[in-house]
Amino acid sequence: xxxxxxxxxxxSFLALFGEIFEGPESQEGMFLAANxxxxxxxxxxxxxxxxxxxxxxxxxxxxxxxxxxxxxLGGYLKGEIRGVDxxxxxxxxxxxxxxxxxxxxxxxxECGKIEVHADKINEWDADMVSLTMALTIHSAYHLGAxxxxxxxx
Amino acid sequence: xxxxxxxxxxxxxxxxxxxxxxxxxxxxxxxQGSAYLxxxxxxxxxxxxxxxxxxxxxxxxxxxxxxxxxxKFYLDRLVEFIEGRxxxxxWDQSWLIDTVDEEEWDTLKAxxxxxxxxxLRCLAGVAEWNRKKIGEAIAIVAHTAYHLGAxxxxxxxxxxxxxxxxx
Numbered sequence: 001x002x003x004x005x006x007x008x009x010x011x012s013f014l015a016l017f018g019e020i021f022e023g024p025e026s027q028e029g030m031f032l033a034a035n036x037x038x039x040x041x042x043x044x045x046x047x048x049x050x051x052x053x054x055x056x057x058x059x060x061x062x063x064x065x066x067x068x069x070x071x072x073l074g075g076y077l078k079g080e081i082r083g084v085d086x087x088x089x090x091x092x093x094x095x096x097x098x099x100x101x102x103x104x105x106x107x108x109x110e111c112g113k114i115e116v117h118a119d120k121i122n123e124w125d126a127d128m129v130s131l132t133m134a135l136t137i138h139s140a141y142h143l144g145a146x147x148x149x150x151x152x153x
Numbered sequence: 154x155x156x157x158x159x160x161x162x163x164x165x166x167x168x169x170x171x172x173x174x175x176x177x178x179x180x181x182x183x184x185q186g187s188a189y190l191x192x193x194x195x196x197x198x199x200x201x202x203x204x205x206x207x208x209x210x211x212x213x214x215x216x217x218x219x220x221x222x223x224x225k226f227y228l229d230r231l232v233e234f235i236e237g238r239x240x241x242x243x244w245d246q247s248w249l250i251d252t253v254d255e256e257e258w259d260t261l262k263a264x265x266x267x268x269x270x271x272x273l274r275c276l277a278g279v280a281e282w283n284r285k286k287i288g289e290a291i292a293i294v295a296h297t298a299y300h301l302g303a304x305x306x307x308x309x310x311x312x313x314x315x316x317x318x319x320x
Contacts, residue, residue, distance in 0.1 A: 009166065012288035016295055030288065031227070031296040055309035069189075126165035130188070133173050133291065138189035140295040144302030151213035 009124055013132045014115060020139045021111050038066075038143050039108060041150065047100035049153040051093070058093045059146050059153070063103050065089035066142045070110035073135050077117055077128070163282060170276060170290050177297050178269050189298075196224075196269075196301055199308060200262050207311045209252035217307050221261060222250040224300045228268040231293050232275045235286055 019029040023037030042050075042063060050060040068089035075082065095103065118132060173188050180195030181187035200208075200221060208217035226247035230238070253261060276290055 009282075009284075009287050011284050012291055015288060016291055020295065030292040031299065055306070055313050057306070057309070126169060129165055130169040130172070133169055133294070134188040136291060137173055137177065137294050137298045141189060141298040141302040144299035144304075145306045146302075148212070148303040148306040 009129065010118065010121070013136065014118060017111075017115065017118075017132070017136050017139070020136065020143060021107075036143075036147065038139065038146070039104075039111075041143065041147055042104050042107070045150060045153065047095045047097045049150075050100055051095055052153055053093070054149045054152045057145070057149065059149050060095045060100065060103070061090055061093045062142045062146050062149070063107065064092040064095075066139065067103055067106045067110060069138055070107060070114065070135070073131055073138075074110050074114045074117070076131055077114065077121075166282065166287070167276065170294065171273070174269075174272065174276075174294050177294055177301065194305075196265065196297065196304075197262075199301065199305055200265070203308060203311065205253050205255040205258035207308075208258060210311060211251075212307045212310060215307075216251050217304050217311070218253050218258065218261065219248060219251050220300045220304050220307070221265065223247040224297060225261065225265050225268050227296050228265075228272055228293060231289050231296075232268075232271055235275055235279065235289050 016030060019025070019032055019037065021038045023029070023035055023040055024032050028034070042059070045059055047060075050063065051058055065086075068084070068086070072082070072084050092099075092103075114135060121128060176188055176190055176195065178196045180190065180193040180198050183192045185192070203217060205218075208221065210216060226244075230242050250261075272293060279286055279290075
């Protein structure tokens with residue numbers, strides 16, 4: 001960015017994206033408290049609880065949708081454009097232990113791929129900025145919903 | 154070109170943050186693309202569908218109005234930080250409201266509109282975007298999205314009647 005903001009944008013994205021998934025590096029992050037990131041939140045929920053219907057939704061449904069979004073937009077970052085049926089990501093509302101482990105591992109895998117890729121990109125054009133922003137904001141939205149559902153479990 | 158070789162046009166950043174901020178608060182227009190929310194879904198439409206009684210219901214030690222007040226408080230403080238505030242914030246002060254009557258709810262919703270407009274004004278006026286300000290700008294949207302996700306989940310409970318009513 002002109003005015004010296006270029007490296008700042010990449011560092012800011014990686015810091016906030018990391019906070020949303022891993023939790024804050026220190027006790028208090030930019031907006032999350034310690035141990036409230038996506039990975040730790042999902043790690044504390046078993047497949048039975050994740051499958052519980054809470055007002056027409058479940059943690060498993062949000063997590064499966066989140067994994068699909070990470071896969072698709074992570075691909076967009078690399079120029080891999082594909083059509084997506086977003087409703088498919090909401091079809092999975094219940095999981096067995098193996099499926100739950102697969103979803104949580106998938107979120108970790110896709111999250112890691114995005115961070116590695118973003119860290120290597122030097123030319124942050126408008127698409128790169130909008131995609132990384134969408135990845136961050138979308139993840140925050142579902143973390144808020146998941147943590148609210150988790151209070152009922 | 155910056156020293157590290159990374160370049161981002163200032164206009165691109167402002168356009169992108171403005172786009173996703175508007176979607177988060179105002180919702181995306183029907184028939185147009187969106188970054189992460191369904192058309193017309195946003196903070197304002199979500200809050201407008203709820204009454205003071207509904208937002209005051211208890212959900213596992215919190216309420217929709219508690220999240221709403223906290224959300225507005227965060228917007229106001231982050232604008233202050235972007236504009237140079239250095240003294241720390243007592244965030245406990247953002248969680249003081251659990252219930253409202255209709256007049257208080259209308260006042261809070263109107264205040265949210267004012268705070269949102271103030272964020273747009275603030276971001277448009279930033280002359281020099283450094284890492285701190287970029288992080289704060291993105292945090293405004295991410296924090297709002299986090300609480301919108303929680304609020305919309307609580308709204309489902311309210312509409313299904315499973316939240317604890319004070320009546």
